[in-house]
Amino acid sequence: MKARLFVEKMYKQGRIPNAILFYGKEGIGKREIASELAQAILCLKNQYPPCGSCTSCTLIKDFFSTPEEKLRVFGESSYGKEIFLYLQGDHPDFICIKPEKTEIKVDQIRALKDFVYIRPALSNKKVVLIQNAETMNLYAQNALLKVLEEPPADTFFILVCNNLHKILPTIKSRCFLLEIPPLTMDELTKRTGITDPTLLELADGSLKLLNQIKEKEDLVKTALNFLSGDIMTVYNIANKLDNLSEEDQMLFLKVLTFLIHKKYLKEKDDSYKLILDRLYSTMEYLGRGLNLTLLMFYIYLEGGNNLALHKGSLQGYKEDYAG
Ligand SMILES: [Zn+2]
Incomplete structure (x- = not known):
C-alpha cells in the first residue's frame, strides 16, 4: 500500500x-x-x-x-x-x-x-x-x-x-x-477470498464493510428489495427496521446509501440528493432514537417519481400524502 x-x-x-x-x-x-x-x-x-x-x-x-x-x-x-x-x-x-x-x-x-x-x-x-x-x-x-x-x-x-x-x-x-x-477490488479479494462482484462493489473499498456484508447477506437483499419493492414490500421492510440492532440498521442504511448514490451518479437527479442528505444525517444520529420506519416511507415517497424502482402505483400515494 x-x-x-x-x-x-x-x-x-x-x-x-x-x-x-x-x-x-x-x-x-x-x-x-x-x-x-x-x-x-x-x-x-x-x-x-x-x-x-x-x-x-x-x-x-x-x-x-x-x-x-x-x-x-x-x-x-x-x-x-x-x-x-x-x-x-x-x-x-x-x-x-x-x-x-x-x-x-x-x-x-x-x-x-x-x-x-x-x-x-x-x-x-x-x-x-x-x-x-x-x-x-x-x-x-x-x-x-x-x-x-x-x-x-x-x-x-x-x-x-x-x-x-x-x-x-x-x-x-x-x-x-x-x-x-479505499482498497481496490483486487486487494479486497486478496484479503478475504470473496470474489462475488456485487458484494465487492457494495463494499466500496472498505474491508470492514465487506466483512459485514458477507456476514449479513440477507440485509443486503432486504435493501435491494426495498428499492425495487411495491408499497407492501416497503411497508413490511420498514416496519421491521426499528427492531434491528443498531449495527444492522447502520449496515442497512449504508447499503441503501450506496445503491442510491450509484443511481444519483448515473442519473444526476436532485431528488436523490435530498434522500442521500437525509440518509447521511440519519446515520450520523443513529442510536438517538430515530424512527427508521418513517425514514423509509420518506425515501419511498420522495424517490417515488424517479427512483425508477417503483411502479406507477405509487403516484396515487404520493398525491394523497401531499394533499
Ligand atoms: Zn520494537
Whole structure:
C-alpha cells in the first residue's frame, strides 16, 4: 500500500511530524497503519516496521490484543461525574482516545495534559492515538488545538478520521494530512477470498464493510428489495427496521446509501440528493432514537417519481400524502 510506504519513508528519514492525521473511508486499514506507526515511534530499536520483540513493541501488541473493557481509564469530569477518559494498557507512553459513544468530549482531551507533559517512562517518546477524531465535539477540538499549538517535543499525535470535513481547519493546519485510499477490488479479494462482484462493489473499498456484508447477506437483499419493492414490500421492510440492532440498521442504511448514490451518479437527479442528505444525517444520529420506519416511507415517497424502482402505483400515494 502506497500510504504505508510513504510513512515508512518519512520514518526512515526521521521526518515523522508531531501531529499526523490519517483520513479516508471507514474500514480501509487506517487504524492498522496508525497503530503500526505508533508502535514504530515507541520501538526501542527505532525500526519501521517495528521490531515486534522489544519490551515496548510487546506491550503495544498486548494493548491491541486486550479487550477494551480492560484498558478503560476513568476520571472525573469538570463537574465531578465519573467519565471514561481513554484507553491505556501497560505501556506507560501510549494512550488511545476514542469516543465513549458518539462523541469525544472536552474532558477527555483535557485529561491528556497529565500524560503529555510528563516525561516518557519506557520509550524516549510518547504517542497519543486519537481514533474517530471526527467525533471530537467543538470544545474538544479547541482543547486539542491548544495542545497542538505548543506540542511537547517528545509527544506524537496520531489522529485517525473517517470524515475530514468535521475537523476544524485550525487543527488540520497543525497536522500532516495523509489520505488513505479505499482498497481496490483486487486487494479486497486478496484479503478475504470473496470474489462475488456485487458484494465487492457494495463494499466500496472498505474491508470492514465487506466483512459485514458477507456476514449479513440477507440485509443486503432486504435493501435491494426495498428499492425495487411495491408499497407492501416497503411497508413490511420498514416496519421491521426499528427492531434491528443498531449495527444492522447502520449496515442497512449504508447499503441503501450506496445503491442510491450509484443511481444519483448515473442519473444526476436532485431528488436523490435530498434522500442521500437525509440518509447521511440519519446515520450520523443513529442510536438517538430515530424512527427508521418513517425514514423509509420518506425515501419511498420522495424517490417515488424517479427512483425508477417503483411502479406507477405509487403516484396515487404520493398525491394523497401531499394533499
Ligand atoms: Zn520494537
